[in-house]
Amino acid sequence: MKIKNIKVENYRLLKSFKIDLEDELSLVIGKNNCGKTSFLSILERFLIKDENSFSFDDFNIEYQQELKTLIKDPDTPEDFYYGLNMTLEIHYDENDDLTNISSIMLNLEPDTNVVVLAFHYAMEYEGFVRLKKDFKLFVKEGGRDDITYFLMKNHKNGYFQIQKKAVDFDNTDNTELISDKNLIRRIINFQRIGAKRDVKNEGGETSKSDRTLSKMSSRYYDKISNSEDDEDNTKELKKKLNETDEKLNIVYEKVFQRIVDKVGRFGGLVKGDSIIEVKSTLEEKNILKENTSVMYRHNGKQLLPEDYNGLGYMNLIAMIFEIEVILYDFKKEKQTNKVQEIPADINLLFIEEPEAHTHPQMQYVFIKNIKDVLIEGTLTKGGANINLQTVISTHSSHIVAESDFNDIKYLFKQNPYEVKIRSLKELEKDYKNNGEIENFNFLKKYLTLNRAELFFSEKAVFIEGDTERLLLPAMMKKLDIERKDWNKANGIVPLLSQNISVIEVGGAYANIFEKFIDFLGVKSLIITDIDSCKKVKVLKGGKVLQTKKGKDKEKLQKCPVDIGQETTNSTLNYFYGKPSISDLQKKQFENKTFNKVITKKGKTKEWVENKEGNLSVIYQIDEYGYNARSFEDAFINLNLYFLKSNKKVFKSLQKKKKLNENNFYEIAENCLKGKTVFALDILYYSDDKFEDWFIPEYIKEGLLWLQN
Structure with missing residues (x-):
């Protein structure tokens, strides 16, 4: 017997929320204030607490506003309903003991092996009629004409009631109230280990x-x-x-x-x-x-x-003690008044933020061993295993990196008032349905080995290589310094104060991340190169080779942008539909932002141009009459004087006489010993405020877009 999924409606940021639980362990991740604690809170209030512990602030903010419209409506339908809801879908099979759930099995069809438990904190017809009457009197006596304010003060005056019901899986109108509160506890024993653990040093x-x-x-x-x-x-x-x-x-x-x-x-x-x-x-x-x-x-x-x-070791040891205590409680191995209690059908354990006070290595050790510890702890003295499902919430990229990818449930804010959840299983399915399972496997390896912090970022930048990786923080700092007063006057958070992850993916792999970018739902910037090339004849022995059809063989050859015909950049070809160099040059910045939407066919999602889009894909543009091919090319175009001033000390420069020819493409191609050492030279010989060089305009445009 397992909880298959849990649905929550109208509770804080969980306006319309559904999480699928894994049979053993579900890892709930996401940025701060994205609903992880709210999810734990509503489980606690409905499954543990007997008294009414809800406040009107627990209602979703947008849902609170809906009540203002309802209160002004002179008519109240008899089926009126306004409330918080939590639904647990429980699946069972022929091997399970059905003693406890038999009384709530409202659907006895042989093919249906599901029972549904529904929990409500709700106001129905009679409560709403009385609320309208009380509120009208309140306003008449000089109170604020604000139903939200009134309910924050008076919502526990009997308008709302806690209800626990069994619901028919195939017919949600078929319900039955559960009056025996102990019945639910016999079905589900819920325990938690909170983030605020009583460890101190x-x-x-x-x-x-x-x-x-x-x-x-x-x-x-x-x-x-x-x-x-x-x-x-x-x-x-x-x-x-x-x-x-x-x-x-x-x-x-x-x-x-x-x-x-x-x-x-x-x-x-x-x-x-x-x-x-x-x-x-x-x-x-x-x-x-x-x-x-x-x-x-x-x-x-x-x-x-x-x-x-250290606090880290104390926290880890305390968790192990507490887990062991809870497992004994789940197994009911302590007799009460000489009577041996029976374990619940489902034992649900929630561990909140196990990473508290622990360094990365300890976090790795925890997540690598926790499954085995839990499995070992489920064995009862009779030799059978209790049914245990565990949920772990975390902010730790280190725990994510060592976890099973299929266990991950990713929470993100769809808007300021609502949180959604996505499973990595869904993402895998998306890649698989498009015949890109190898891309998913690459993504999984890359994230777990390098960049699991992406799950916890507010924004992301995907870059080509070492040069951008080394210089991007300097560029962000330079912009923050230059725009300090403007940022302050307009309430804009500086770039380096924002939670932005910089991910090195290379020009050939950025498009592989497109489904993951959509999955994350965060504002993202892809910085890549225009990679111009031209078609040339394939020669052998001074003669042009022919195809089987008698045509001249051609190949693409790297060249400056001004004579380029096509781009070899797979990311640009993916997002811009195999454009010509001329097409790319004509695009303004507002034509470089995208949203992923369901197409008219209604089956697949595609990236489409949108000025308000959440993804921007940028590349080199014309500056002062010259269009660079690469980052180095673009930087040299704007900062040749900086290079000449430091040519004696730059370790990355060779063939230094070419600096006087002002051919930026040739300098980038032939005068640099290596891109990484070039970036290090720029950093080493810059002043503290990076005032002695300029940021290429295409990167500046992208960063300012990302900042806002």
Whole structure:
């Protein structure tokens, strides 16, 4: 039995949200404030808390505005409904125990193996009629004519009710209220490990408040103390404590003799009433809680207190303790009043941001081992496995890089009021349907090895190679300095203060990322080269070779832009439909932005030109009467004086006499020993504000577009 998916409606940014859960582990990722904590919160409120813990602020902001229209409508239909919703779709098979879900199986068709649980925090007809009446009176008595403000103050006055229902999978009108709150807990046991874990490192002498791990050892013991797996060990501990009690009693009699004698002087109503004895009553739970220290061995020799450890290790150890405690709780191995409880049908564990305080290597170790730890922990004393599904939310690119790609669920803001979620499985399917599964496999390798931080970026720049990678941050800084006052006056965030990932993909591979760019849904800039070429005859022995059809054989040859006919750049050919060099030169910047939309055929999505598009693909343009072919060519066109001024110290320059010929194409082709060392020379010999050289206009246009 598994939760197949969870749907959420109208809750904070989760306006219309659906997440498919994996059978074992789902990794929920995304930037800050994109709904990960909200998803955890609504699970907690519907599956754990009995009381009404919702506020009107929990309603999606756009959905709140809809209420303003509804409140002004004089008519209220009897089927009126306004509320937060969460739906769990649960799939089962013939091997599952159906005892708990049998009462909510509203569809008994043999081919249907689905039950649906629906949770609502809703206002229906009677509540809305009363709300309208109360709000009208509120305004009449001088209150603000704002239903949102009124409900923020008064929404718990009985207008909304929490409802839990079973729903027919094939007929959503067929529902049944669930009055037994324990039934849902027998079906789903939900536990969480929150991001705000109680680990601290005060340094110095260990105090009671610091001993988080020691306290957790007590919690762990409490869970295992009635487990048959540890019965021999716990019996041994109790036996040793009893022996210690007997020894302490002998000592106590001596230590407390004076006070016992003084108490005895006061007598009592009956002789011997005031005779007391001090006895040792050590309890294993309390002695672990108050008198146990978790130590760690430093360099394999000296024992040190737990708070001498770094916060990262403490956080990791605390999580392992807590996971183990929760797994025992899931397995119900602790008896209650001599009665052995039965594990829930589904055990759902949510681990929030396990990376807290941990360095990258520890994050790698965590995600590589967590699946095995969870699987091992599901085995019960009877030999069967409990049904466990785990959700981990993270901001860590290191955890993503080491995770199973198919486990990833990517959250992103579709607009300021709504979050959507996408699965990497969907992306794989998209590539596969287009016969590009090899491209997907390349993308998966590239992201996991190099650039998993893309998932957490607000914006992205895809570049050709080392030159742009080294110089782009300098260009961003240069623009930020030049436009400091303008940015401040217009409330524009400087480029280097924005969350922008720079990804090196090469001219031949940028188009492979196009589906991933659409998948991410972030503003993206592709910077590439125009790569002009011309057609030339293929010669052999001074003669032109012929095709089988008797035509002259031709090939494409690299050439300056002013005599170029076509581009060999695969990215430009992909996005601009195999354009001629002349076509590319005619395009203005507004013709270089795209959105991916479903075509008129309605089956596939294609990139189409759109002035408001979220993707821009840029290349070299005419500057001062010259159109460069490459970045180096464009930079030399604008900054030849800078090169000449530093020709004695630039390690990248050769054939330096050619600098006087002012042939920028030839200089780029023949005077540079290497592109990387050229970029390093530019950085090394620039002034602090990069005022001694200019940014090529095509890059400047792209960066300013990306900034806004």
